[in-house]
Amino acid sequence: MEAYGIWIIAGVIVLIVELLVPTFFLLWVAAGCFVGAIVAAVLPGVAWAPWAAFVGSTAVLLYLGGPLTRRLQKQRLTPSNVDAIIGKEGVVLETIDPIENTGRIRINADEWRARADEYIERGARVCVLSVEGATLVVTEWDRGDAYPTECGD
Numbered sequence: 001m002e003a004y005g006i007w008i009i010a011g012v013i014v015l016i017v018e019l020l021v022p023t024f025f026l027l028w029v030a031a032g033c034f035v036g037a038i039v040a041a042v043l044p045g046v047a048w049a050p051w052a053a054f055v056g057s058t059a060v061l062l063y064l065g066g067p068l069t070r071r072l073q074k075q076r077l078t079p080s081n082v083d084a085i086i087g088k089e090g091v092v093l094e095t096i097d098p099i100e101n102t103g104r105i106r107i108n109a110d111e112w113r114a115r116a117d118e119y120i121e122r123g124a125r126v127c128v129l130s131v132e133g134a135t136l137v138v139t140e141w142d143r144g145d146a147y148p149t150e151c152g153d
Contacts, residue, residue, distance in 0.1 A: 007037035007050060024069035025062075032058030082131050085112075089127055089141065096120040096138070105138060112136045 011033030018026035036054035043049045088107050096103030096116045105114040105126055114136045120126060126138035 002040070003044065003047075003050060004037045004040035007033050007040050007054075011037065024065070024072065028061035028065050029058055031061050085128050085136065086130060087128060089125060090114075090136075090138065092120055092122050092124045092126055095122050096126075105136065107136075114138050116140070 011030045014026050014030040014033060018024075018030060032054045035057040036050040039053035040050040085107060090105040090107040090112070092103065092105050092114070093111060094102060094104040096105075096114055097119055098115060098117055101115065103114040103116065103120070105112055107128070113134060114126070116126070116138050118140065120138070120140045125141050127141035128136050128138055130137045
């Protein structure tokens with residue numbers, strides 16, 4: 001068997017392993033095998049040339065492909081459960097009093113215990129800043145205010 005055939009078989013085997021272990025690392029190694037196969041076909045009498053092409057191309061592809069693979073593997077996190085409430089608008093059901101530590105708000109159909117740094121009357125609109133346990137930290141918000149969160153979107 002010719003040397004370029006061995007390089008092609010090695011590249012295909014590495015690609016199959018890459019499919020079983022999706023890391024994108026072996027993709028560049030397989031590409032290096034195919035470059036080695038091309039060099040082996042072009043320069044059949046030079047035994048070290050395919051190895052040099054394999055090592056060089058694999059190193060370059062790993063270096064250049066690293067940022068691409070990190071971008072492809074990065075998970076996009078979507079807020080869920082209680083984290084999805086942050087930035088939402090609610091209505092005060094029970095007056096929020098920071099001294100008495102009282103207050104309840106409604107967001108959509110759910111009622112939550114709430115606290116704030118200020119006294120907020122019943123019926124006022126609030127924006128959820130954060131979640132601490134089962135309590136929402138809110139601030140008063142009016143649709144006319146330019147508030148830098150998602151409230152009112």
